[in-house]
Amino acid sequence: MSEGNITSPNYPFNYPNNMDCTWTLLAYEDEIIQITFISFDLQTGDQCDWDYVLIRDGDNSTAKSSVETRLSQSSPLLPQVEVQFHSDREISSTGFKFSFKRVQKI
Numbered sequence: 001m002s003e004g005n006i007t008s009p010n011y012p013f014n015y016p017n018n019m020d021c022t023w024t025l026l027a028y029e030d031e032i033i034q035i036t037f038i039s040f041d042l043q044t045g046d047q048c049d050w051d052y053v054l055i056r057d058g059d060n061s062t063a064k065s066s067v068e069t070r071l072s073q074s075s076p077l078l079p080q081v082e083v084q085f086h087s088d089r090e091i092s093s094t095g096f097k098f099s100f101k102r103v104q105k106i
């Protein structure tokens with residue numbers, strides 16, 4: 001799949017509690033993966049420790065995001081992306097939707 005959309009479970013309705021989902025997006029060697037968040041609404045927590053989306057690239061660096069630190073549009077550009085979604089045992093929201101596509105490295 002060279003491009004598509006990924007949403008939280010049940011989107012655009014509230015996601016279930018106690019969810020753990022992982023998506024792995026891979027690009028070929030001369031490509032990178034571009035992620036664009038279309039919507040993002042999770043239960044808020046000071047430390048992002050209730051419900052969160054964790055985006056990890058091939059170098060294992062992490063970008064943890066909640067509604068407090070909303071990812072900007074069209075970022076990041078990564079060769080390999082693992083997206084984890086976690087929700088805790090209570091309070092949910094509509095969740096997220098993002099699009100991804102593989103683009104040629106310049």
Ligand SMILES: [Ca+2]
Pocket residue numbers: 043050051087088089090091092
């Ligand atoms: Ca929650």
